[in-house]
Amino acid sequence: MKPSPAGARAYWRAHLRLLGVLLAIWFFCSFGLGILLADWLDQFRLFGFKLGFWFSQQGSIYCFVLLIFYYVYAANRLDRRHGVDEDADPAITDTPEQ
Amino acid sequence: MEAQSLTFLFVGASFALYIGIAIYSRVGSTDEFYVAGGAVPPLANGMATAADWMSAASFISMAGLISFIGRDGAVYLMGWTGGYVLLALLLAPYLRKFGKYTVPDFVGDRYESDAARLVAVLCVIFISFTYVAGQMRGVGIVFSRFLEVDINHGVIIGMAIVFFYAVLGGMKGITYTQVAQYCVLIFAFMTPAIFISLMMTGNPVPQLGFGGTLLDAPDTYLLDRLDQLSTELGFAAYTEGRKSTFDVFCITAALMVGTAGLPHVIVRFFTVPKVRDARLSAGFALVFIALLYTTAPAVASFVRVNVIETMNETHYSAMPRWFKNWEDSGLIAWQDKNNDGRIQYRAGAALDGAKPIYSPGRGEHGQRLLENSPSENSNEVYMDRDIMVLANPEIARLPNWVIALVAAGGLAAALSTAAGLLLVISSAISHDLLKKVFMPGISDKQELRYARLAAAAAIGIAGLFGIYPPAFVAQVVAFAFGLAAASFFPAIFLGIFYSRMNRQGAIAGMLSGLVFTSGYIIYFKFVSPELSNPQHWWLGVSPEGIGAIGMLVNFAAALSVCHLTPPPSEQARQLVEKIRIPHGAGAAYHHQQNH
Numbered sequence: 001m002k003p004s005p006a007g008a009r010a011y012w013r014a015h016l017r018l019l020g021v022l023l024a025i026w027f028f029c030s031f032g033l034g035i036l037l038a039d040w041l042d043q044f045r046l047f048g049f050k051l052g053f054w055f056s057q058q059g060s061i062y063c064f065v066l067l068i069f070y071y072v073y074a075a076n077r078l079d080r081r082h083g084v085d086e087d088a089d090p091a092i093t094d095t096p097e098q
Numbered sequence: 099m100e101a102q103s104l105t106f107l108f109v110g111a112s113f114a115l116y117i118g119i120a121i122y123s124r125v126g127s128t129d130e131f132y133v134a135g136g137a138v139p140p141l142a143n144g145m146a147t148a149a150d151w152m153s154a155a156s157f158i159s160m161a162g163l164i165s166f167i168g169r170d171g172a173v174y175l176m177g178w179t180g181g182y183v184l185l186a187l188l189l190a191p192y193l194r195k196f197g198k199y200t201v202p203d204f205v206g207d208r209y210e211s212d213a214a215r216l217v218a219v220l221c222v223i224f225i226s227f228t229y230v231a232g233q234m235r236g237v238g239i240v241f242s243r244f245l246e247v248d249i250n251h252g253v254i255i256g257m258a259i260v261f262f263y264a265v266l267g268g269m270k271g272i273t274y275t276q277v278a279q280y281c282v283l284i285f286a287f288m289t290p291a292i293f294i295s296l297m298m299t300g301n302p303v304p305q306l307g308f309g310g311t312l313l314d315a316p317d318t319y320l321l322d323r324l325d326q327l328s329t330e331l332g333f334a335a336y337t338e339g340r341k342s343t344f345d346v347f348c349i350t351a352a353l354m355v356g357t358a359g360l361p362h363v364i365v366r367f368f369t370v371p372k373v374r375d376a377r378l379s380a381g382f383a384l385v386f387i388a389l390l391y392t393t394a395p396a397v398a399s400f401v402r403v404n405v406i407e408t409m410n411e412t413h414y415s416a417m418p419r420w421f422k423n424w425e426d427s428g429l430i431a432w433q434d435k436n437n438d439g440r441i442q443y444r445a446g447a448a449l450d451g452a453k454p455i456y457s458p459g460r461g462e463h464g465q466r467l468l469e470n471s472p473s474e475n476s477n478e479v480y481m482d483r484d485i486m487v488l489a490n491p492e493i494a495r496l497p498n499w500v501i502a503l504v505a506a507g508g509l510a511a512a513l514s515t516a517a518g519l520l521l522v523i524s525s526a527i528s529h530d531l532l533k534k535v536f537m538p539g540i541s542d543k544q545e546l547r548y549a550r551l552a553a554a555a556a557i558g559i560a561g562l563f564g565i566y567p568p569a570f571v572a573q574v575v576a577f578a579f580g581l582a583a584a585s586f587f588p589a590i591f592l593g594i595f596y597s598r599m600n601r602q603g604a605i606a607g608m609l610s611g612l613v614f615t616s617g618y619i620i621y622f623k624f625v626s627p628e629l630s631n632p633q634h635w636w637l638g639v640s641p642e643g644i645g646a647i648g649m650l651v652n653f654a655a656a657l658s659v660c661h662l663t664p665p666p667s668e669q670a671r672q673l674v675e676k677i678r679i680p681h682g683a684g685a686a687y688h689h690q691q692n693h
Contacts (some may be wrong), residue, residue, distance in 0.1 A: 023183075030180050035347050053321075060176050060179075061391055075191075079681075
């Protein structure tokens with residue numbers, strides 16, 4: 001079954017909310033901790049690293065990896081909940097669209 | 099065995115592997131040639147994307163660059179990885195749902211305009227050639243240094259290999275060779291890194307050893323030692339930045355957005371079967387990239403400590419072989435300013451002029467003589483940044499097979515990226531230019547023939563760039579990212595997320611972003627390079643970071659023009675509705691094939 005226009009709009013709104021939250025975290029981990037707050041963070045230490053230095057050369061990259069995998073998980077779940085995932089109805093997905 | 103025969107063995111074996119894969123994955127249709135039939139599993143696509151993305155610059159140059167600029171090297175580390183978050187969240191899944199072959203395809207179809215398609219084709223070709231020139235040169239350098247083959251012959255051998263698998267195998271051949279190339283390059287990068295981390299800090303994980311204490315001084319952290327050495331010699335402390343915060347912000351943003359807008363990376367997400375595979379393979383790609391990108395800054399600091407401690411105040415005659423080898427290759431020079439026969443390594447340029455000019459003959463210690471007049475400061479050493487990774491195993495006195503491995507890895511990195519770029523160029527010409535605009539009547543077989551011809555021609559031109567490197571290559575790399583950030587990213591992003599965006603807005607945005615960004619870069623790189631410093635830059639933004647502002651210019655122009663002109667057609671709106679929803683990706687694909 002094809003999602004109704006209202007259902008499609010609700011799905012897209014929920015999806016945009018997810019993107020907004022994840023991009024805010026993305027910005028905070030890289031531009032925030034790695035650049036804007038880095039000098040302030042340097043007063044703290046993580047072993048031999050100054051904390052701001054660590055975020056800018058290591059930590060931000062780990063955050064990026066975690067963010068994408070969380071997105072994969074959350075977006076696939078969202079697709080299924082709204083019935084718009086690719087396996088929703090194999091009969092339709094395999095026929096050419098008109 | 100000698101390092102050189104081992105290198106021949108390793109490089110020869112890896113090339114045989116690539117050719118074997120090419121023969122195994124020949125293609126017979128444009129669908130396979132452009133997007134490998136859309137049947138690449140996500141894990142394989144992740145590896146292929148990582149190899150496609152990590153070029154000679156990532157493998158050979160980046161760690162060396164960071165080791166010279168320290169903290170500020172973070173702009174490359176964050177910029178070239180953070181873009182994958184944008185790609186995974188904002189572009190890849192929807193473009194996969196769109197289900198066609200190229201980036202200009204999307205721009206042309208979404209905005210229903212051949213003019214927009216042509217602007218996109220020109221950007222693709224310009225960005226890709228800029229990039230590919232550096233790769234072929236990288237191939238030549240590795241050949242000449244490690245195999246003592248003439249640089250030009252090295253470039254020709256590289257061209258022949260790429261020709262074989264790109265023309266024969268198209269995207270399918272490229273994908274599976276890239277998977278093999280990723281394995282070769284990551285093994286080659288990690289092995290010496292692990293060795294060196296063990297030798298210096300006793301920790302086998304470079305990412306941890308980087309923050310650990312030194313084996314020879316268990317109370318001192320490696321980074322503290324490095325800060326101390328650097329300031330003693332007159333350099334800035336390694337862990338402190340020198341660029342302005344705003345400039346760092348802009349460069350990072352331009353590189354991130356530029357990465358997400360690079361056509362040869364985007365097109366990799368057209369090759370997986372489903373929307374959720376596109377999401378997942380972006381995640382895998384970033385894991386594989388992050389492995390190298392979190393190791394590179396560790397290598398950078400290890401090498402820096404090693405180089406300073408080995409070189410500074412050492413008598414020339416006591417210097418290890420690598421120093422003289424690279425001096426013979428023209429990438430190291432020593433000028434004994436105070437005539438004490440010892441090497442003084444300090445901050446500042448050692449020579450007048452950008453590069454050393456050697457005169458015939460040797461000095462009293464056996465060093466190559468120079469025609470450059472010495473500079474005012476007391477630094478005596480010129481060192482090309484690019485040698486740090488290649489020389490790393492020699493500097494750390496690692497066994498010969500590690501040196502051979504690094505040579506094979508450098509070649510894998512350069513060849514994999516070159517092949518991906520060449521494919522993007524060939525599909526832009528055969529598909530977007532010929533099939534979609536000038537020769538719509540051609541059959542699939544004819545289109546495939548043109549695609550192969552275009553790939554062959556592109557390889558020829560790339561080879562010429564490698565043999566006669568245009569002097570401007572280093573300067574125009576900023577261009578590639580700036581243009582991708584200021585043109586493609588906003589056009590694609592708005593095409594997906596803003597259904598009101600119309601043709602007029604998109605074209606106005608792309609053109610104003612392009613003109614603004616290229617104008618700024620051309621002014622500071624070519625017209626008045628002597629003015630290129632923070633005092634003269636607009637708001638203190640360097641040409642490397644201007645793409646971020648160019649992107650804002652694009653958004654502003656696109657949105658204002660869009661609201662002054664009629665909304666897009668019902669068809670364009672339906673296309674947007676369709677690509678936002680994963681359901682039915684298979685259908686879009688079949689529709690395409692039935693055309």
